[in-house]
Amino acid sequence: MSKVVLITGASSGIGKSIATFLSEKGYKVYGTSRNPKNTENFSFTLIALDVLKVDTINSAIDLIIQKEGRLDILVNNAGMGITGPIEDTPTDEMRAVFNTNLFGAIDVMKAALPQMRKQNSGLIINVTSIAGYMGLPFRGLYSATKGALETITEATSMEVKPFGIKVTCVAPGDFATNIAAGRYHTPVFETSAYKENYQANLNLMDAHVSGGMDPIEMANAIFKIINTKNPKIHYKVGGFMEKFSIVLKRILPDRMYEKILMNHYKL
Structure with a gap:
């Protein structure tokens, strides 16, 4: 029997690549979008779900269970980007990105877990970011949301293990997607003390995004995790230097690592 997969944020980018790849491998895939349009252009079923609206999350999962009788895999992919100096970024926009990237992902997990407990099986894959392993200049808020989701993944993994449910996360580096178009960009204010450095960054x-990897690499990684008997908690998918930067952070003194990052970002 084909496993049933729910992938949030599947109308474009990494989510669409994962959903298309898994549907071609024979999985029963439900992808989500806040406003599904032109659904005939997708090789999988695209349904409505907004991670900021719990009622739409519950409705989407109820629909899947009603049709399929089960939910085997959740790929928590929906998210948004944000850029800007901490000082210049409106606090309401900070809250908005946490609501989407962290609390939205948590709410989808909360909605999926009762069915997975009932089955005594399930796999949750949270899509985080290599940026979540470090505070990056002018991307600190994005880094913070993804770092928080990494930690939530660790905690949830231990809590649900007795019910036969596995939880893991995959941190992508830079991929060639349209994420830049969907980011919230704090304006480059003429009077800002960060004007020149922020614009350059x-x-x-x-x-980096336009020269990033093909999203099919993420699809391959997700497929391998699904077919791993005992998946790790943390996976990274990116270029050598992106992954090596995490290793360097572990072994170098804080200020030395900070200096390397500042040199990289020309600060």
């Missing part, structure tokens, strides 16, 4: 971030 915005240009650098966009260059």
Whole structure:
């Protein structure tokens, strides 16, 4: 019997690549979008779900259970980007990105877990970011949301293990997607003390994304995790230097590592 998969944020980018790949491998895939349109262009079933609205989360999962009788895998992929100096970024926008990237993912897990407990089986994969392993200049809020989701994954894994449920997370590096278009960009204020450095780093971030890896690499990684009997808690998918930067953070003195990052970002 084909496993039933729910993938949030599947209308484009990494989520769509994962959903398309798994549907081609024979999985019964439900992808989500806040406002599904042109659903005939997808090789999987696209349904409505907004991670900021618990009623839509519950409705989507109820629909899947009603149709399939089970939910085997949840890929928590929906998220948003944010850039800006901490001082200049509106606090309401900070709360918004935490609500999407952290609390939205938690609410989807909370909705999926009762069915997985009932089955005594299930796999939850939270999509985080290599940026979540370090505080990056002008991306501190994004780093913080993804770092928090990594920690929540660790805690949830221990809590649900007695019910036969596995929880893991996958941290991608830079991928060639449209994430930059969907980010909240704090404006480059003319009077800002960070004007020149922030603008230079915005240009650098966009260059990294446009020159990023093919999202199919993430799809392959998710497929391998699904077919691993005892998956690890943390996975990283990215270029050598992106993954090596995490190793360096573990072994180098804090200020030395900070200096390397500042040199990289020309600060």
